Amino acid sequence: MANYLTGFKCLGCGKEYGREYDGYVCGSCLDNLDALYDYGGIGRSFAVKKLKNNKTNSVWRYKALFPFDSLDSVPGLDLSLTPLYKSAFLEETCGIEVYLKDDTRLPSASFKDRASAVVMAVAKEKNIDVVACASTGNAGCSWACMGAACGIKVIIYVPETAPRAKIAQLKVYGADIRIVKGTYDDAYDLCVNDSRENNYFNRCTGYNPYTREGKKSVSYEIWEQLGFRAPGTVLVPVGDGNIISGVWKGFRDLKQLGLIEKLPMLIAVQSDKSDAVIRTFEKIRNRENTWQEISVEQVRATTRADSISVDRPRDGTAAVRALLDTRGCGVRVSDDRIIAVISYLAARSGIFVEPAGATSVAGLIKLAEEKSVKIPEPAVCLLTGNGLKDVDAVLGGK
Ligand SMILES: Cc1ncc(COP(=O)(O)O)c(C=O)c1O
Ligand SMILES: [Zn+2]
Numbered sequence: 001m002a003n004y005l006t007g008f009k010c011l012g013c014g015k016e017y018g019r020e021y022d023g024y025v026c027g028s029c030l031d032n033l034d035a036l037y038d039y040g041g042i043g044r045s046f047a048v049k050k051l052k053n054n055k056t057n058s059v060w061r062y063k064a065l066f067p068f069d070s071l072d073s074v075p076g077l078d079l080s081l082t083p084l085y086k087s088a089f090l091e092e093t094c095g096i097e098v099y100l101k102d103d104t105r106l107p108s109a110s111f112k113d114r115a116s117a118v119v120m121a122v123a124k125e126k127n128i129d130v131v132a133c134a135s136t137g138n139a140g141c142s143w144a145c146m147g148a149a150c151g152i153k154v155i156i157y158v159p160e161t162a163p164r165a166k167i168a169q170l171k172v173y174g175a176d177i178r179i180v181k182g183t184y185d186d187a188y189d190l191c192v193n194d195s196r197e198n199n200y201f202n203r204c205t206g207y208n209p210y211t212r213e214g215k216k217s218v219s220y221e222i223w224e225q226l227g228f229r230a231p232g233t234v235l236v237p238v239g240d241g242n243i244i245s246g247v248w249k250g251f252r253d254l255k256q257l258g259l260i261e262k263l264p265m266l267i268a269v270q271s272d273k274s275d276a277v278i279r280t281f282e283k284i285r286n287r288e289n290t291w292q293e294i295s296v297e298q299v300r301a302t303t304r305a306d307s308i309s310v311d312r313p314r315d316g317t318a319a320v321r322a323l324l325d326t327r328g329c330g331v332r333v334s335d336d337r338i339i340a341v342i343s344y345l346a347a348r349s350g351i352f353v354e355p356a357g358a359t360s361v362a363g364l365i366k367l368a369e370e371k372s373v374k375i376p377e378p379a380v381c382l383l384t385g386n387g388l389k390d391v392d393a394v395l396g397g398k
Pocket of ligand 1: 136238240242
């Protein structure tokens with residue numbers, strides 16, 4: 001076996017499927033699937049000592065934990081580990097040790113490249129030649145970017161309200177762009193239907209179980225960059241909830257392998273104008289019963305932070321389970337605060353993020369001000385998208 005994937009388990013009802021299953025979601029309850037691995041097998045080739053001697057400075061140093069066979073299948077773009085900066089100014093502002101994980105410099109300038117690179121490798125090994133994705137913008141840009149690097153035709157469904165820079169990226173990467181007169185949620189439903197009818201390989205976030213398997217690499221990097229230890233807390237901007245579920249998966253993998261003892265506390269940060277995951281979490285949090293009763297809430301999202309403007313979180317069950325499993329919580333921030341934090345952060349760190357990317361820092365500052373939650377140290381804020389993707393956010397445009 002050239003990879004250690006053993007199958008999938010439904011995050012909603014627990015039903016299990018074999019590794020050849022290609023139905024995307026659970027056939028019984030339609031919730032998303034979590035990839036399962038042979039951790040015994042992985043453990044034989046994945047260890048701290050081996051990593052220390054591994055000369056590959058990219059996510060592919062974690063190959064044993066990915067669900068594809070060969071590194072020949074990965075896009076030939078640079079996926080070097082992204083910087084983890086210790087932030088003196090946030091330490092001063094918040095009174096705790098804080099790190100910034102800068103994913104603004106991945107090939108298409110967002111965190112989404114972690115998922116797209118891995119899912120593209122899976123697609124190549126399945127001999128797929130047309131792939132599709134619905135996107136608020138970044139997932140599509142990264143899917144188109146990786147498709148261009150692999151010579152695979154890419155179709156992207158994107159709401160007409162997506163920032164111009166993201167549409168420009170889609171255009172120059174050569175994607176077949178389907179502009180949807182509606183919301184991201186409309187684009188998503190259209191993409192799922194068209195993909196089913198036309199047999200496109202569909203990368204839609206959460207729906208495609210391999211997206212989480214790409215996103216989880218951020219956790220391995222943080223663990224390694226902190227000297228092979230888990231942080232106390234990770235603050236994550238949340239829309240569909242797939243990034244946070246990927247962070248959770250990465251640390252679960254490390255725990256399964258005996259490489260960390262405890263999962264870090266995960267904090268979901270959302271705009272107060274797009275807070276479906278937090279609403280769902282708050283409904284279930286205080287009950288004795290478990291995740292099996294999660295029923296994902298729906299809102300009418302209107303946030304200026306386009307990347308996290310989501311009515312119905314498409315990886316909502318997993319996101320809420322991530323919070324429950326890590327004794328985590330949610331924090332809502334206003335759009336004004338998000339926009340203000342973009343300049344605050346850039347002027348003190350040299351890192352320019354788009355609105356969604358500023359959300360994690362906005363959430364941390366808010367929690368530190370309120371002193372309502374004890375934040376285990378060190379805390380890591382994920383910076384998930386580059387500020388040049390949406391300059392109107394700071395110039396006062398639309
Ligand atoms: C820059 C950025 N941050 C955060 C997110 C939120 O990720 P998720 O939708 O998986 O919660 C996205 C998703 O598009 C994004 O592009
Ligand atoms: Zn199910």
